[in-house]
Amino acid sequence: MSLKYAVLAALLEGEASGYDLAKVFDVSVANFWSATPQQLYRELDRLAEVGLIEARVVEQLRRPNKRLFTLTPDGRRELGAFTAESPRPTAIRDELLVMIQAVDVGDPDAVRASVEERMEWSRARLARYERLRLRLLDGRDEADFLAETGRVGPYLTLMRGRSFEEENLRWGQRVLEVLELRAAARPVGGGDAA
Amino acid sequence: MSLKYAVLAALLEGEASGYDLAKVFDVSVANFWSATPQQLYRELDRLAEVGLIEARVVEQLRRPNKRLFTLTPDGRRELGAFTAESPRPTAIRDELLVMIQAVDVGDPDAVRASVEERMEWSRARLARYERLRLRLLDGRDEADFLAETGRVGPYLTLMRGRSFEEENLRWGQRVLEVLELRAAARPVGGGDAA
DNA sequence: GGCATCTATTCAACAAATTGACTATGGAGG
DNA sequence: CCTCCATAGTCAATTTGTTGAATAGATGCC
Incomplete structure (x- = not known):
């Protein structure tokens, strides 16, 4: 529904290009909107049709041609108008959390491994966020940047993404502790005593 | 795709009943999986068809009849097996974050109001979580509960939900500060100087 | 006395998302 | 030399998700 505005933003x-966006939607934008490449290509076609973005075909010699998209004044206006609407509440879907909800009838060791994997992923994400943050700051300190720059939006959303992943780490650590505690208390090899 | 497992869990x-689940999916489960009532009814029908859950019709005198669903042994087994799979990464969609990403070409005052509304919502959520937490603990302290109880899953996911909303509050506060700072620096009424 | 609201669902239509395969080319590594 | 990976997409089928309305009795509110 509003992949539209995520793309405009x-x-x-x-x-x-669609390909570029696919990468952006995999790093920074993924904090608050996720989309597959196919979704993006389709959305870009639609947005170009209604004139909110414009395509420019760049012919490349040693690569497939690409279409580079830019916001039109109409697109920028519509995006601006969107910010005045009333946002619907956050929708989260996290399979790992479903697994944890069911961990008591499931496989605690497998879940522990999944939690560890997720924590590894969060650490990698945090490292990328930090690089992006330094690039945005470009030498200035945070207070100066926030007061001066023309675009605070990306920095503010980046902050939210960062704290989300930091919470994932803290929480994951706690989950591991609890599950390990219970694994120790459990009779060895007796996980199926329903 | 795995609304299925969220329902089983x-x-x-x-x-x-479907109606009950709709309420549960609006409070505790919403932390990690959201679904509309219609989705739930459809999923319940499907799950009953393949025998993962069983329906029992309860005729009520002064209310419409309802179907109460229970996990079958098959359902429990399939849910347990699911916990051993590899979860896909978290998918978030948050329109408010999209708006903030675009706040620099949008309406900062409207966005501020939306952030405040979101913070109010987070506070309400935290209050409900706390009530649910006390009900789960049922007088015991956390350490005892975690060591003793047969079901830690719901407590662990609740903790994640809680820290998510707490982060929303902290971050929202920061966003308000930054936007107010910039509003003060902005020439009055001159938001459209593109 | 009537209208709104809550319980408890069902149906239909539509919009969006997911999956998987397919087309091409070039560079890097073994 | 051959295979894998990255670039840059497209197409089609299926599954999910969303929206809006309909049904129907009971209780509460003015």
Whole structure:
């Protein structure tokens, strides 16, 4: 429904191809909106049709041609108008949490491994966020940046993404502790005593 | 795709009607999986067809009849097996974050109001979580509960939900500060100087 | 006395998302 | 030399998710 606005917002960073956006939607934008490449290509076609973005075909010699998209004034206006609407509440879907909800009838060791994997992923994400943050700050300190820059939006959403992953780490650690405690108390090899 | 498992996991709490589940999916389960009532009814029909849950019709005198669903041994087994799979990464969609990403070309005052509304919502959620937590603990302290109880899953997911909302509050506060700072620096009424 | 609201669902239509395969080319590594 | 990976997409089928309305009795509110 509003992949539309997520795409328009991503194009505020400047001209991008579908392929570029797919990468952006995998790193920074993924904090608050996830989308597959196929979704993006389709959405880009639609947005170009209604004139909210414009395509420019770049012929490449040693690569497939690409279409670079830019916001049109109409697109920018519509995105601006969107910010005045009333946002619907956050929708989260996290299979790991479903697994944990069911861990008591499931496989605690497998779940522990999944939690550890997720924590590894969060650490990697945090490292990427930090690199992006330093790139945004570009030498200034945070207070100066926030007061001066024309675009605070990306920084603020980045902060939310960062704290989300930090919470994942803290919580994951706690889950591991609890599950390990219970694994120790459990009779060895007797997980199926329903 | 795995609304299926979210429903099975919710039924671990015991027999429930579609209507009951709709309420549960609006409070505790919403932390990690959201679904509309219609989705739930459809999923319940499907799960009953393949024998993972069983329906029992309860005729009520002064109310419409209801179907109460229970996990079958098959359902419990399939849910247990699911916990051993590899979870896909978290998918978040949050329109408010999209708006903030675009706040620099949008309406900062409207966005501020939306952030405040979201914070109010988070506070309400935290209050409900706390009530649920006390009900789960049922007088015991946390350490005892975690060591003793047969079901830690719901407590662990609740903790994640709680820290998520707490982070929303902290982050929201920061966003308000930054936006107010910039509103003060902005020439009055001159938001459209693109 | 009537209208709104809550319980408890069902149906239909539509929009969006997911999956998987397919087309091409070039560079890197073994 | 051959295979894998990255670039840059497209197409089609299926599954999910969303929206809106309909049904139907009971209780509460003015």
